Amino acid sequence: MRDVAIVGTGQTVHARRRTDVSQAGLVREAVDEALADAELTFDDIDSVVVASGPALFGAVNQPEKWLVDGLGGRMKPVVRITSGGGTGLAGALAAMNQVSSGFAERTLVVAYDKLSEGALQYQISTLYDPFWGREFAVGIMGFASAYWRARIETLGHTEEAAAMVGVKNHKNAFLNPYAHVRKEITVDDVLESRPLAWPIKLLDVPPISDGACAVVLASDDAAPKTTAKPAWIRGMSYYGEADNAPDRFMLQSVPLQLAAQRVYKKAGITNPRRQFDVAELQEPYTCFELSYYEGLGLCPTGEAADLIASGATEMDGDIPCNPSGGCMGANPIGATALIRLAEAALQVTDKAGGRQVPNARTALVQAGGGWANLRGVAVVSADRN
Amino acid sequence: MDTKAAAKKMEMRGKGLGSSVTENPVFPGRIELPYTLTTGRAAATFLAELANHKIVGSRCPRCDGIFVPAQDFCAACGTSLDEFVEVPASGKLSGYTETADGLIGLVRLDGATNDFPHKLLDTQLGELKLGARVEASWAAEAEGSILDIEGFALGGDEGGEVKPLEPGAEPVLEQKYEMRLDYAHSYGPYYGMLFDGLATSRRIQGTRCPSCERVLVPPREYCDVCYVRSGEWVDVADTGTIKAFSIIHLEFVGQTREPPYVYAEIVLDGSATRLIHTVAGIDVEDAKERLQIGTKVRAVWKGGDPIGSLEDIEYFEPVFED
Ligand SMILES: [Zn+2]
Ligand SMILES: [Zn+2]
Numbered sequence: 001m002r003d004v005a006i007v008g009t010g011q012t013v014h015a016r017r018r019t020d021v022s023q024a025g026l027v028r029e030a031v032d033e034a035l036a037d038a039e040l041t042f043d044d045i046d047s048v049v050v051a052s053g054p055a056l057f058g059a060v061n062q063p064e065k066w067l068v069d070g071l072g073g074r075m076k077p078v079v080r081i082t083s084g085g086g087t088g089l090a091g092a093l094a095a096m097n098q099v100s101s102g103f104a105e106r107t108l109v110v111a112y113d114k115l116s117e118g119a120l121q122y123q124i125s126t127l128y129d130p131f132w133g134r135e136f137a138v139g140i141m142g143f144a145s146a147y148w149r150a151r152i153e154t155l156g157h158t159e160e161a162a163a164m165v166g167v168k169n170h171k172n173a174f175l176n177p178y179a180h181v182r183k184e185i186t187v188d189d190v191l192e193s194r195p196l197a198w199p200i201k202l203l204d205v206p207p208i209s210d211g212a213c214a215v216v217l218a219s220d221d222a223a224p225k226t227t228a229k230p231a232w233i234r235g236m237s238y239y240g241e242a243d244n245a246p247d248r249f250m251l252q253s254v255p256l257q258l259a260a261q262r263v264y265k266k267a268g269i270t271n272p273r274r275q276f277d278v279a280e281l282q283e284p285y286t287c288f289e290l291s292y293y294e295g296l297g298l299c300p301t302g303e304a305a306d307l308i309a310s311g312a313t314e315m316d317g318d319i320p321c322n323p324s325g326g327c328m329g330a331n332p333i334g335a336t337a338l339i340r341l342a343e344a345a346l347q348v349t350d351k352a353g354g355r356q357v358p359n360a361r362t363a364l365v366q367a368g369g370g371w372a373n374l375r376g377v378a379v380v381s382a383d384r385n
Numbered sequence: 386m387d388t389k390a391a392a393k394k395m396e397m398r399g400k401g402l403g404s405s406v407t408e409n410p411v412f413p414g415r416i417e418l419p420y421t422l423t424t425g426r427a428a429a430t431f432l433a434e435l436a437n438h439k440i441v442g443s444r445c446p447r448c449d450g451i452f453v454p455a456q457d458f459c460a461a462c463g464t465s466l467d468e469f470v471e472v473p474a475s476g477k478l479s480g481y482t483e484t485a486d487g488l489i490g491l492v493r494l495d496g497a498t499n500d501f502p503h504k505l506l507d508t509q510l511g512e513l514k515l516g517a518r519v520e521a522s523w524a525a526e527a528e529g530s531i532l533d534i535e536g537f538a539l540g541g542d543e544g545g546e547v548k549p550l551e552p553g554a555e556p557v558l559e560q561k562y563e564m565r566l567d568y569a570h571s572y573g574p575y576y577g578m579l580f581d582g583l584a585t586s587r588r589i590q591g592t593r594c595p596s597c598e599r600v601l602v603p604p605r606e607y608c609d610v611c612y613v614r615s616g617e618w619v620d621v622a623d624t625g626t627i628k629a630f631s632i633i634h635l636e637f638v639g640q641t642r643e644p645p646y647v648y649a650e651i652v653l654d655g656s657a658t659r660l661i662h663t664v665a666g667i668d669v670e671d672a673k674e675r676l677q678i679g680t681k682v683r684a685v686w687k688g689g690d691p692i693g694s695l696e697d698i699e700y701f702e703p704v705f706e707d
Binding site: 018019020021022023024025028032042056059069070071072073074114116117118119121122123125126128129130131132133135136137138139141142143145146147148149150153154194195196197198199200242244245246247248250 | 412414416418419420421422423424425426428456457458459460461462463465558559562564568570572576580594597599600601603608609610628629630631632633634635637638639640641642648649650657658659660661662663673677678694695696
């Protein structure tokens with residue numbers, strides 16, 4: 001299997017609602033940016049992977065068929081990958097495998113969702129079994145808030161600690177020109193904000209966004225010919241578990257731990273806190289970031305609240321998490337995980353502008369979807385394995 | 386597997402279904418979703434100009450194609466298109482078919498590169514032939530929809546030309562859309578047994594995995610962990626413990642309870658899986674403090690005839706041991 005690198009990235013101007021473009025136009029905006037970044041044209045692309053959330057989000061089934069023209073995908077292999085909130089990373093994994101296997105030299109992966117078109121929580125509730133549970137489902141929020149409440153009780157992931165995550169990510173979003181939410185908030189603001197699904201409150205929740213992200217992956221042969229600064233993917237993995245398996249452990253994500261184990265082994269990571277210079281984590285709610293600190297080994301189990309309080313995950317800490325602002329700046333669900341990967345690539349190639357972590361060489365990426373049952377991890381680095 | 390063995394396996398799989406497959410009760414599921422779709426620049430212009438009885442296409446500067454209706458991207462070369470043109474409202478038939486809703490034709494408007502599917506009006510299958518001239522017939526009132534062209538009728542002169550579009554109408558950037566999907570879900574033997582039990586005797590039943598011996602609710606054919614075919618049917622209590630809960634204040638489309646209410650994931654006594662329901666019979670503000678992981682709950686059944694669904698349980702109420 002060949003090594004694979006990210007040689008170009010692009011994002012749209014994310015917004016609560018983009019009325020100026022169709023779903024195809026949104027996707028194209030990110031693709032044009034990624035191709036310009038890689039100094040490539042459609043002719044240089046061998047295959048295309050489209051990643052987007054559930055088709056009900058955009059009311060168009062099999063949207064990749066509609067997008068072919070806008071993606072320069074005519075007469076090329078075009079497939080679509082979908083896997084809940086982790087869709088973007090699942091798409092990148094499919095694209096990476098096309099390149100590492102020798103099927104393609106350069107593959108374009110584009111991830112998007114145009115969430116402003118419909119009724120999000122209800123759409124998400126349709127992911128439940130129609131016979132059992134859909135009646136009482138509250139999108140992903142009911143589930144997420146319930147297990148956060150359980151982690152408050154068992155792991156000390158307090159409302160204050162989660163509020164600190166929100167404050168940090170909102171602050172970082174100011175540094176990111178792609179973020180559409182720029183709001184200065186305090187811990188008290190979060191704690192006093194309107195409860196949506198207590199303990200989740202309004203300011204624990206990311207925006208609902210229209211947005212797309214595109215990434216060009218290239219083989220170890222093609223990458224150095226394309227850019228002087230490839231971002232090498234040193235490991236990427238994606239695991240799942242059954243939603244309602246007997247005795248499912250809900251306080252830590254087992255698939256996340258499995259994905260991290262596998263990727264760390266491949267990339268030679270034995271001390272994540274020290275070996276990573278920066279992390280991009282997909283925190284659809286503030287409480288998730290705390291949980292991921294532990295699941296990814298950035299701190300021991302039960303110490304996430306201490307880690308955020310110590311300032312270690314701030315921009316000037318020893319392991320900055322979400323210098324982009326994470327989901328708090330923009331959250332086009334299908335694109336969000338690919339945005340995390342793109343942001344990591346920008347960091348390790350010194351292209352992250354105002355949100356650059358100085359001298360970052362190795363970055364951790366995490367993605368998640370489903371009922372916390374789908375989890376992905378990647379390591380992106382200026383150096384090859 | 387040889388053909389004979391495969392046939393035998395298929396026969397086994399269908400065993401018990403007999404000819405009554407369609408007579409089994411089905412679970413009606415409906416998904417009704419409201420949307421406001423964004424059309425994009427090209428479709429927005431195309432839809433808007435229909436009110437002026439103009440058919441708008443896009444010209445590709447790279448391959449010189451004329452695409453109708455107007456497109457944001459060239460179907461031939463992928464180029465981003467921003468030059469709109471007015472295409473003649475007549476052309477030739479390059480295909481046709483008869484459907485339950487009438488005749489549908491593929492129309493190649495004069496000067497266009499691609500075919501444009503639409504209804505064919507005031508004609509019959511026998512009168513049609515490939516290459517026949519057709520022209521647009523306009524609806525009496527424009528609504529910013531493709532049906533502002535009512536359809537195409539036989540006729541129309543040759544010689545019309547593609548012209549630059551003189552911008553006039555305000556683009557139709559958004560369109561309301563309602564999706565309504567009706568399903569008839571098969572219960573299958575597992576859900577069938579469960580819901581029959583609920584409907585006839587308020588029994589909740591699960592299946593026990595013969596390997597790990599855990600009881601799965603809802604019952605299912607295979608254990609998700611052991612991948613072993615599940616064995617015996619087991620009655621599960623209508624009491625259980627809270628595994629996790631939260632308090633819902635949010636309002637959303639499709640909600641079945643009025644907020645605020647307690648959302649709970651409950652493990653019924655005797656089972657090892659999570660059931661999603663609501664907890665009531667406690668003040669919602671008190672619930673924050675008084676409910677905990679492990680708090681005991683019991684089902685409060687709805688009065689009247691059960692319907693055979695989770696909705697037969699009105700809610701779960703906490704049972705405090707003090
Ligand atoms: Zn063209
Ligand atoms: Zn089992």
